Amino acid sequence: MYDVRLIANEFIRRGMENGYPLTPLHVQKLVFFAHARMLVMHNEGLVEPEFRAWQHGPVFPDLYDELQPYGAAPVAQHIPVAEVVPIKDYGAIDWTYRTYGHVHPLVLSELTHHPDGPWAQAKKKSRASRPAISDELIRKCYYDVWMANHRADMERINRDPRIVNDVLNAVAQIANNEYHTAPTPEDMLEQIDSRRDNAAGR
Numbered sequence: 063m064y065d066v067r068l069i070a071n072e073f074i075r076r077g078m079e080n081g082y083p084l085t086p087l088h089v090q091k092l093v094f095f096a097h098a099r100m101l102v103m104h105n106e107g108l109v110e111p112e113f114r115a116w117q118h119g120p121v122f123p124d125l126y127d128e129l130q131p132y133g134a135a136p137v138a139q140h141i142p143v144a145e146v147v148p149i150k151d152y153g154a155i156d157w158t159y160r161t162y163g164h165v166h167p168l169v170l171s172e173l174t175h176h177p178d179g180p181w182a183q184a185k186k187k188s189r190a191s192r193p194a195i196s197d198e199l200i201r202k203c204y205y206d207v208w209m210a211n212h213r214a215d216m217e218r219i220n221r222d223p224r225i226v227n228d229v230l231n232a233v234a235q236i237a238n239n240e241y242h243t244a245p246t247p248e249d250m251l252e253q254i255d256s257r258r259d260n261a262a263g264r
Contacts (some may be wrong), residue, residue, distance in 0.1 A: 066109040066125050067141045068149060069093050074137050076159050083136035084167075086129035087118075091170035094120045096158040098180075100151060101201040102208045108154055113195045115184040119174040120195055179203050 073092045077084035084092070093109060100108040113120040128141045149155070162170055174181050180203045184195045 063107050063110040064147070064149060064151075065143055065145070066093060066122050067128065067143045068146065069096060069109055069155065070125055070128075071140045071143065072149065072155055073159060073163070074140055076163065077137075080163075082164060083138070085134055085136055086126070086132050087134070087171065088167035089129060089137060090121055090125060091119070091167060091174060092158055092162060093122060093125065094174065095162055095170075096154045098200045098204050099154040099157055099208070101197055102205050103154065104151075105201070107197050108151060112197070113200075114192045115181045115188075115195050116192050119171050120181050121192075 070089050070093055073089055073096075074084055077088075094113060097108040097113070100106060109122065113122055115121075125141075129137060132138070173179075176182065180195050180200045183199055183203060184193045187193070
């Protein structure tokens with residue numbers, strides 16, 4: 063797992079580079095969804111120690127303290143980190159930014175307030191004002207819906223023999239330390255759509 067500041071900085075950097083600087087609320091939600099995605103896909107978290115069920119959704123207290131000076135304004139610079147280590151688990155970060163990076167943070171806040179979600183479930187199970195949201199609960203709440211989407215994507219990918227061949231070639235290159243960025247399902251789906259459009263003469 064990583065220092066939450068490292069993961070937050072990755073989202074802050076992407077927002078700045080794409081001309082869409084993120085507010086503290088947006089950063090909190092993106093880090094939460096990336097952590098949840100990591101739990102669902104790999105059964106291990108992305109950041110530690112844990113999120114808390116605050117009034118306005120899941121919050122990582124240390125990250126809240128770091129970003130509080132910005133209020134509702136965009137985060138203007140990276141958060142200081144005592145020890146910067148290389149991030150290896152970019153899959154969950156990439157997926158989260160692609161899926162939620164340009165979604166309004168208030169919409170993301172509504173998504174985290176779903177009555178079947180981990181925030182609501184943690185609130186129900188504890189009388190504490192800001193109960194912890196366990197990784198087990200986060201994974202349980204998101205597993206079915208995200209894995210169903212993932213299986214649908216992979217089934218679509220597997221129906222295209224050219225994409226399957228690309229994946230097999232990439233796997234062979236990785237085994238020989240010749241390839242360092244494996245294609246994501248999203249990359250492969252984009253290839254399928256691009257090839258379909260080209261075949262249709264678009």
